[in-house]
Amino acid sequence: MANPLISAESLRALAFTDDQWKAFVQLVNQCKAPPHDKLAGKNLNTTAWLLDSGASLHMTGQESILTNIHKIPPMPIFLPNGEVTHATSKGDVQLSRAIKMTNVLLVPGLTCNLISLAQLIDEQKCGIFFANDICVIQDLLSRTPIGAGEKRGGVYYFHSLDPVRACSITEEQSDLWHSRLGHPSVKVLRSVINFNNTLSDRCCSK
Known part of the structure; x- marks a missing residue:
């Protein structure tokens, strides 16, 4: 993993001290999962979620993890292998104690779970800060970290962080x-x- 230290300016923006950032990195390292192939039509760990800056909406291929499912008009979705499928349902996902995602598209044939950063920011009123191979998802009101991402194989894997009182x-x-x-x-x-x-x-x- 790259040097976990970031600039003093970035730490101040995150409301982290240098020691707090080191502790945060250690926490993420403890949550590491084994590496997986990147979105190439191969089955990823079905419980893993990838942070996607290019996706406009959250997506999953697993109906079993959705709640409050309802039908939607067919929406074309282009899969990583070039095929086209259609999302016909959407629902909610309780990603962690702090994060509940709504309007998650159910995409048949999708072999990974995608978190749309744009939708996450709108829903959670959070900020997302990138530094080296880690990103921090921070509640803007409390300035508390509520999630993290670790870069592996060119993509960021989501890690749940239970909010702690400041x-x-x-x-x-x-x-x-x-x-x-x-x-x-x-x-x-x-x-x-x-x-x-x-x-x-x-x-x-x-």
């Missing part, structure tokens, strides 16, 4: 904020700041 608030910290905000109710306090389960429901003494 800041975990301890009970002592919740007491401090409770005081700073004028001793509001727990319900109000939770609506202002993302607290973890350590926030207690004990009554304020003031």
Whole structure:
């Protein structure tokens, strides 16, 4: 794998420190799957998803992974081997805890699963950042990584990353904020700041 370090400017855009980026790369490496042939009409790992900048819509050849399936007018799809098939259905795919893809085309004969980057950005309100042989899918609101891609054989394979809270608030910290905000109710306090389960429901003494 190429040097995992990227420029300081890119790290600042991602809200990652150098150490955080190293840890992120290690996490992706732990998720590595064996290499596969590239879209050449050979069956890929049917659970693998490829990040495709050229696809306008998500596509799969596996009906079994789709939910909420419904029929659509026949849509011509050109397969990598030059053949033409038609998508006649679409549905949803729960790609990870953080990412649910909608309007995924069911394409008979397609031997891989394709994630359209354009559709993913529109659906998830996320940013996708490329650096060396890795890309990061980041929620734009929380700036939390929700997915990643690892480049193998010229294509990027998707890796699921469960979102982690950027800041975990301890009970002592919740007491401090409770005081700073004028001793509001727990319900109000939770609506202002993302607290973890350590926030207690004990009554304020003031």
